[in-house]
Amino acid sequence: MIWFFDGSKQAFLTAFVYAYRDEDAVLSAGNSQLMLGQKSCFVRADAQKARRAEERLKTIDPACMKELDLLLRSGENNRGQIAFAYFRLIAARQCPVRGMLAEDAVTDAAECIRRVTTELHRFKGFVRFMESASGALYAPIAPDHDICDLLVPHFARRMPHIPFVLHDVRRAKAAVWDGKHAFTAPLAQAEIALSADEAGWQALWKRYYASVNIPSRARLKQMKGYMPVRYWKFMPEDPASLAESLRQAPKASPRTPQDGAPHPNGSPRSPHGCARP
Amino acid sequence: MISEEKLRILTESAKYDVSCSSSGSGRKNTGGLGDGMPDGCCHSFTPDGRCVSLLKILMSNDCVFDCKYCMSRASCDVPRATASPEEICELTIDFYKRNYIEGLFLSSAVHISPNHTMEALVRTVKLLRTRYGFQGYIHVKGIPKADEGLVTEAARYADRMSYNVELPSERSLKLLAPQKSKQSLLLPMKQLQRERALFRAEKRKGYFLPAGQTTQLIVGASPECDGQILRLAQGLYRAAGLKRVYYSSYVPVLHDSALPDLGSPALREHRLYQADWLLRFYGFDAEELVPPEGDLPSDLDPKCAWALRNMHLFPVEVNRAPLEALLRVPGIGARSAQKILAARRYTSLTFEHLKKMRVVLKRARHFITASGKFYGAGNELAVRGLLVAGEAHANATQLSLFDGAARSALTGEL
Numbered sequence: 184m185i186w187f188f189d190g191s192k193q194a195f196l197t198a199f200v201y202a203y204r205d206e207d208a209v210l211s212a213g214n215s216q217l218m219l220g221q222k223s224c225f226v227r228a229d230a231q232k233a234r235r236a237e238e239r240l241k242t243i244d245p246a247c248m249k250e251l252d253l254l255l256r257s258g259e260n261n262r263g264q265i266a267f268a269y270f271r272l273i274a275a276r277q278c279p280v281r282g283m284l285a286e287d288a289v290t291d292a293a294e295c296i297r298r299v300t301t302e303l304h305r306f307k308g309f310v311r312f313m314e315s316a317s318g319a320l321y322a323p324i325a326p327d328h329d330i331c332d333l334l335v336p337h338f339a340r341r342m343p344h345i346p347f348v349l350h351d352v353r354r355a356k357a358a359v360w361d362g363k364h365a366f367t368a369p370l371a372q373a374e375i376a377l378s379a380d381e382a383g384w385q386a387l388w389k390r391y392y393a394s395v396n397i398p399s400r401a402r403l404k405q406m407k408g409y410m411p412v413r414y415w416k417f418m419p420e421d422p423a424s425l426a427e428s429l430r431q432a433p434k435a436s437p438r439t440p441q442d443g444a445p446h447p448n449g450s451p452r453s454p455h456g457c458a459r460p
Numbered sequence: 461m462i463s464e465e466k467l468r469i470l471t472e473s474a475k476y477d478v479s480c481s482s483s484g485s486g487r488k489n490t491g492g493l494g495d496g497m498p499d500g501c502c503h504s505f506t507p508d509g510r511c512v513s514l515l516k517i518l519m520s521n522d523c524v525f526d527c528k529y530c531m532s533r534a535s536c537d538v539p540r541a542t543a544s545p546e547e548i549c550e551l552t553i554d555f556y557k558r559n560y561i562e563g564l565f566l567s568s569a570v571h572i573s574p575n576h577t578m579e580a581l582v583r584t585v586k587l588l589r590t591r592y593g594f595q596g597y598i599h600v601k602g603i604p605k606a607d608e609g610l611v612t613e614a615a616r617y618a619d620r621m622s623y624n625v626e627l628p629s630e631r632s633l634k635l636l637a638p639q640k641s642k643q644s645l646l647l648p649m650k651q652l653q654r655e656r657a658l659f660r661a662e663k664r665k666g667y668f669l670p671a672g673q674t675t676q677l678i679v680g681a682s683p684e685c686d687g688q689i690l691r692l693a694q695g696l697y698r699a700a701g702l703k704r705v706y707y708s709s710y711v712p713v714l715h716d717s718a719l720p721d722l723g724s725p726a727l728r729e730h731r732l733y734q735a736d737w738l739l740r741f742y743g744f745d746a747e748e749l750v751p752p753e754g755d756l757p758s759d760l761d762p763k764c765a766w767a768l769r770n771m772h773l774f775p776v777e778v779n780r781a782p783l784e785a786l787l788r789v790p791g792i793g794a795r796s797a798q799k800i801l802a803a804r805r806y807t808s809l810t811f812e813h814l815k816k817m818r819v820v821l822k823r824a825r826h827f828i829t830a831s832g833k834f835y836g837a838g839n840e841l842a843v844r845g846l847l848v849a850g851e852a853h854a855n856a857t858q859l860s861l862f863d864g865a866a867r868s869a870l871t872g873e874l
């Protein structure tokens with residue numbers, strides 16, 4: 184039986200209660216392909232059932248609800264099933280299972296959570312704000328996973344006095360810090376009047392980015408590994424056009440034997456550079 | 461707002477400094493702008509594959525010193541620029557607010573005099589911390605031969621400072637950087653270490669270099685061998701309490717009879733980083749890795765080479781070996797070792813389990829047993845052959861084990 188649920192925690196826990204005893208149950212947060220001949224059922228959240236399941240699971244493993252939250256934020260289609268397998272193991276063993284790395288259910292869940300937290304960590308760096316005429320900051324983002332509200336505490340801590348909006352354009356929702364409170368709201372489109380200096384700072388940043396690059400040392404594969412292309416869209420430094428201009432430009436200097444060899448820690452090809460008084 | 465041209469000049473002369481890390485500071489926001497992220501944070505990556513974390517910029521590239529290897533040296537004909545403290549502060553604040561950067565890495569050529577330069581650096585970071593209320597990351601480069609008082613004052617505002625040793629011996633310094641001396645670099649390092657220890661011992665309020673000190677060594681501009689370099693690094697870690705030593709392959713950009721015509725192979729730099737990692741995170745001593753007058757082997761990473769010299773210690777049983785022994789197995793990194801420790805509490809681990817846990821077995825299998833089973837080649841010669849072949853393959857495809865973010869590097873499987 185395939186048990187569909189709406190992706191929320193309550194609906195997951197309700198579905199978990201129903202599906203737990205079903206040997207070949209599959210849980211799906213809505214977008215898995217229905218196989219011909221397979222029975223399916225859409226589970227509506229039942230607050231009471233969900234609360235009881237949560238209580239029971241929490242007594243077995245107090246930390247597991249935080250993991251559930253992260254699993255359900257995943258943008259992967261099989262997140263429902265990964266979470267189900269993990270929680271079924273917790274219920275079956277009646278103890279925390281996260282150390283049992285030889286179990287598929289545990290490694291799958293751990294990997295899924297890691298992908299969500301990795302993206303969260305990356306976005307602390309990759310978010311780009313622009314300044315509006317009112318001084319508030321606005322950043323459009325399109326993350327793989329549903330993380331925009333998880334980013335708010337990070338930025339609110341470092342800029343408590345500046346209101347900002349993190350706009351997940353893919354999910355049409357916004358996470359907002361108004362200078363005092365954090366909240367989320369649906370947001371399809373935003374019209375932002377930019378501050379007078381915004382274009383100037385963006386231009387300086389773009390110039391900085393181009394200047395700090397060492398053109399004789401193109402390592403695009405590595406660059407894209409650390410900063411996947413799908414994240415480039417909202418970056419004013421415009422990584423795509425710098426990468427492209429380097430690809431087209433003829434090599435200024437003959438390649439030294441060093442090129443293509445390893446450069447641990449991004450150390451430079453040339454030690455000429457000042458900065459070494 | 462600083463002009464684009466000035467920004468370009470001051471960035472291009474700063475960009476070859478290896479250090480860009482923003483880690484090690486847990487500075488809290490107390491009402492201003494910014495805070496520290498202890499793990500550091502990469503904000504962008506340039507097409508050369510390097511991370512952009514800090515606004516890495518020189519106050520001035522107009523130098524009175526004449527280091528032979530440097531483009532900013534007095535006798536070089538290049539465009540010069542000098543920024544004002546306000547220009548640097550504004551740039552930092554407006555970049556930081558937009559989340560372009562994690563903070564500032566401020567350095568400078570020796571403009572007019574060491575004290576004049578150090579004063580300008582101090583004025584800038586003080587302004588940034590006080591008037592602008594900035595609490596993000598600040599790394600300040602120390603200027604050799606500046607007064608002690610200025611050095612201390614800089615440390616009161618900075619998260620990290622660095623004096624670049626550059627050349628591994630006094631003789632090489634004399635030859636290539638005549639205005640510097642070993643003392644002019646080591647004394648302020650020791651001064652800062654002393655003051656930092658005192659600050660901590662007295663549990664004083666505020667911060668004093670929470671992210672400590674780092675340095676950089678040029679490899680291959682002078683004749684010192686790996687054995688000397690690693691012992692120097694080990695000394696800097698253990699005696700001077702440095703957080704990090706960076707290595708930078710020499711590549712000739714300026715012709716000079718005192719400098720070699722050929723650059724240093726990047727593979728050598730890579731091996732030094734691997735060995736450095738073993739010193740800091742894997743419990744190795746420099747003496748175990750390379751003889752004082754020798755170089756690291758190039759065909760094998762230093763951990764494999766060590767293991768092959770010590771085959772009598774292997775194989776170790778993954779279900780029983782202590783952490784220190786697991787960390788010494790080629791191919792098992794810090795993360796894999798932790799995973800093994802966690803998982804073996806529940807079950808006796810087999811090779812199947814290890815595979816499922818994504819422990820890379822290509823090298824490790826020659827040095828471990830799992831539940832008594834052994835799948836290695838057995839004799840030393842065969843193991844060496846397989847390891848060297850594997851290494852050559854890895855070199856051909858990608859060797860950037862240690863690139864990029866400190867986070868990924870920390871767990872680099874060695």
Ligand code: SF4
Nearest residue numbers: 460523527530533569
């Ligand atoms: S002190 Fe030496 S390394 Fe530093 S800028 Fe001047 S010439 Fe270059």
